[in-house]
Amino acid sequence: MAPSRKLKGKAKMGEGTSNSTNDSESVAPQPTMMQRRLQFPFRNRALTSVKYGNLATFPATSFNFNPLLRYQGISNFIGTSTFVYPNLAKDFYAKLSLFRDCTLSSHVKKNDIVLSLEDFGKCLGVPSKGARIRHSVVCDDEGFENYEKFAYYFSISRISEQELASRNASSERVHLYSATLSVSDRMLHYLIAYILLPKHSNHSQISDVDMQLIFAIKNRIKVNWAHVIMHYMRHQRNLRGSLPYGHIISLILDYCNVPLNREPYVEMTERACEISVKAANKKMGIFKDKDGLYKHIEQPIPPPNVAPTPIPTPVPEGGFSNEFLYNHMRGMEERINLNINTRFDNLRTEFLTALANQNQDESEEEMDEDQA
Known part of the structure; x- marks a missing residue:
């Protein structure tokens, strides 16, 4: 329209819109x-x-x-x-x-x-x-x-x-x-x-x-x-x-x-x-x-947000013996400890690297001040 x-x-x-005019009615x-x-x-x-x-x-x-x-x-x-x-x-x-x-x-x-x-x-x-x-x-x-x-x-x-x-x-x-x-x-x-x-x-x-x-x-x-x-x-x-x-x-x-x-x-x-x-x-x-x-434009529908179903531990022949349970728990403990140690080693490495970089920056600043 x-x-x-x-x-x-x-x-x-x-x-x-401020132009002067003789018509007073046109002024807001x-x-x-x-x-x-x-x-x-x-x-x-x-x-x-x-x-x-x-x-x-x-x-x-x-x-x-x-x-x-x-x-x-x-x-x-x-x-x-x-x-x-x-x-x-x-x-x-x-x-x-x-x-x-x-x-x-x-x-x-x-x-x-x-x-x-x-x-x-x-x-x-x-x-x-x-x-x-x-x-x-x-x-x-x-x-x-x-x-x-x-x-x-x-x-x-x-x-x-x-x-x-x-x-x-x-x-x-x-x-x-x-x-x-x-x-x-x-x-x-x-x-x-x-x-x-x-x-x-x-x-x-x-x-x-x-x-x-x-x-x-x-x-x-x-x-x-x-x-x-x-x-x-x-x-x-x-x-x-x-x-x-x-x-x-x-x-x-x-x-x-x-x-x-x-x-x-x-x-x-x-x-x-x-x-x-x-x-x-x-x-x-x-x-x-x-x-x-x-x-x-058809796009693939994303899969639903559902947690994966855990896979159960296979049952050995003759059932779960005390020795089998002990070895299984011992293996779980070793894997957990390994993951923890690896994580802390990585954190320690990152910390030492950052500390070394900081010390290097401070040393360079002191050298610049001495030269000045």
Whole structure:
């Protein structure tokens, strides 16, 4: 989607905006001391990298999510490319509030921003009706009656639960990653992690919300995307990481008639921001085969981390006699003593070598001092 000309400011990022003008209305008002204190923590936080998806580049022969995203009504949202106003986006988060009735409010450049859930969805061009999915809550809407995160993950994963357990035998926590999904499902999660619910790190890790969204999309369950995005904004605001949806906030500011002239902005370029089929490359373990299909580069599965089974001592003819047990224990003692002596001999050699080198260095320093 081409950037709206109405959104475009008159000063690029890094250019000064202090040129004198006779029009007093074009001069941005200076914030008060109280406003500066409220905005300071957010002005120091970075914005999450903004991305947009070029869905037309993903061939239907390998990727089946295009009709699913159209059914959800979010294809245009994924392709949104506009300008980002970093300072205004951070000010928006500094005053952001979300009420129980899903009314969003903020305050930017002396303009009050108040949007109901329906207005918020209309502004972004996403549905405001459907299943309400958010963090720390498993959706109980129609269609989620039999949903269970791990069971669904293994139903679409390329590895079994036993294989995952063997790979994480040394860890108590189990993290789910998109690398084990099919090529199409992996790129669907890629769009979720970079555009729909943009993260600042761990993009390949599948969160609870990610899994619920994948479940809803693949099973054609309508999602209330306005609710999802609104609650994700508040969730990320309360954390200490980067702030998402920089380009979406530009749409909100324009929708609420916040003046954007003379504000520094950053343009979303194709090179830096576009997600296309080129993202499915060897870095992700994906390649385009001779038949034109995108496939995983199959790698051998590492053996499970299981300790080797000890080989029992063979039983001699006639059973274990006292003499046999004595000789066996005596041999064990000799081997242990030999290993201990060898280890201490090596340590002694290393110590003497280090001591000799130290004495040599001290002697050379004394000679240098005498010559000086």
